[in-house]
Amino acid sequence: IQLFTGLEHQNGTAGKDGGGDHARANASFLTGVRPYKTAGADIKLGVSVDQVAAKAIGDQTRFSSLELSCDGVRKSGVCDSGYSCAYQFNLSWRSDTTPMTPESNPRLVFERLFGSGSKEERSKSFQMRQAQQRSILDFILDDATALEKSLGNNDRMKLDEYLTGVREIEQRIQKAERFGLPADPGQPAPDGIPESYEEHIRLMMDMMVLAFETDSTRVATFLLAHDGSNRSFKEIGVPDGHHSISHHQKKAENLDKLAKIDLYYSRQFAYFLERLNEKKDADGKSILHNSMIVWGGGLSDPDRHNHSNLPIVLAGHAGGGRFDNGRHVDLGTNTPVSNLYLSMLDNMGVKQETFGDATGRMKTI
Structure with a gap:
């Protein structure tokens, strides 16, 4: 040190x-x-x-x-x-x-x-979580697109900032799919x-x-x-x-x-x-x-x-x-x-x- x-x-x-x-x-x-x-x-x-x-x-x-x-x-x-x-x-x-x-x-x-449960359970929950997150993001983005048309400039700026965060979540989902199933930690969850x-x-x-x-x-x-x-x-x-x-x-x-x-x-x-x-x-x-x-x-x-x-x-x-x-x-x-x-x-x-x-x-x- x-x-x-x-x-x-x-x-x-x-x-x-x-x-x-x-x-x-x-x-x-x-x-x-x-x-x-x-x-x-x-x-x-x-x-x-x-x-x-x-x-x-x-x-x-x-x-x-x-x-x-x-x-x-x-x-x-x-x-x-x-x-x-x-x-x-x-x-x-x-x-x-x-x-x-x-x-x-x-x-x-x-x-x-790492997810939770056995390797099989973790694989299943990983796939379910990915699908759920994608579904939620699709809903948010569709809703935001419709909302944007009725907003003024200030509110539109706030929405853009919010959507930046949403798109970063989308990138994390894509990254998770690229890396596949998380590693086995070799120990149970706390x-x-x-x-x-x-x-x-x-x-x-x-x-x-x-x-x-x-x-x-x-x-x-x-x-x-x-x-x-x-x-x-x-x-x-x-x-x-x-x-x-x-x-x-x-x-x-x-x-x-x-x-x-x-x-x-x-x-x-x-x-x-x-x-x-x-x-x-x-x-x-x-x-x-x-x-x-x-x-x-x-x-x-x-x-x-x-x-x-x-x-x-x-x-x-x-x-x-x-x-x-x-x-x-x-x-x-x-x-x-x-x-x-x-x-x-x-x-x-x-x-x-x-x-x-x-x-x-x-x-x-």
Whole structure:
């Protein structure tokens, strides 16, 4: 792994927008873009780095990308100081107006990836699902064509945006038909969302490992908890809400509790890396060796809502031992996280002139 200090997201800061640091932290984390402040339907952000990669290499796998969460799923409503909940509960954005809604139920993730039941049952359900989805899409497109004639310009623009999403679903159906029956995962589906938060996290991580192992996708995002979450951690002796104690006021008791929570999450991340290291890729190397994994968050000192010197870890070798791992990299100050993302895209063979608020590329990672 590599641990970075000196990375920042200036577009997460207040600027002229005032309150809403949690929404901005979450929204800017993978986009490097300042979210448009609104609680309405006119959300606007930018394409996230995972979706840039997915657009470039997603045609090589059954699923272009996978979006997971251990939190709630929200795309509307007011969540933080006048910002839409869409910003706070979605890491991945397909376009500047379209978040990629994550799935929080491990069973549904499993069934989406592999289907359910025996091989024969999975084959039958796969064919039925394809036919049903095509039938629904045909109905929607026919209905939209008839509706379009009676719409004004503004409503027609909204309909066009909606139909873009529908056509992308159609492309996914066509891709599924091209790849045929999903791979056999060699294990049963999870029962659903477990009561234990740790078990939930690890099940979702297992789903990512399975997705990579079967080459179902090569791009994934995982939101452990939305920025500003007030989850308690009684299982490690922290009954207080995470957000409440994050405004620590430098009190030793609060700082000790935050350290326990950080250690708890670090252990989950270590579990994920260990699982990836155990699994072999097609070239005989571990999946971890052939991967790039970013772990971090959009705030450093939550007591001050600080968006500089962010806690960012990069794991994996991107294949071929390209990274200079096992070190701490001090970048000084004012280095956009987008610079790291731009360099990661380079290592994936995805050539971008710029990304987010990048000012350049990392000299070495």
